[in-house]
Amino acid sequence: QVQLVESGGGLVQAGGSLRLSCAASGPSFSSYGMGWFRQAPGKEREPVAAISWTGGRTYYADSVKGRFTISRDMAKNTVYLQMNSLKPEDTAVYFCAAGNYVGAQGAQYDYWGQGTQVTVSS
Secondary structure, eight states: EEEEEEEEEEETTTOOOOEEEEESTTTTTGGSEEEEEEEOHHHHOEEEEEEOOOOOOOEOOOOTTEEEEEEEEEETTOOOOEEEEGGGGOOOOEEEEESSOOSSGGOOOEEOOOOOOEEEEE
């Protein structure tokens, strides 16, 4: 059973930066693809970014390309989401997920964290 715990959310002004972390524990974590998703109030969950277990393959939603960067540290069992040039429309609860998959389809991921709130003020 993989357990995921997100951290690093908070309140930031538009144009600012945040780095989210997702600490994983449990067997086989290092072989899983990892994804970040977000859900704003009244909206459906949407994919943000994903990374393969080697780090050699990544996915980004068009809305965050060029502003967000996903990375993983195998030694620390942690996945990061560096978010720069934040916009008010980035405000959401951000979730990390793990599974034998890399991409935008949330249903393909087997494990989910509890989420961390990101609020971007204008």
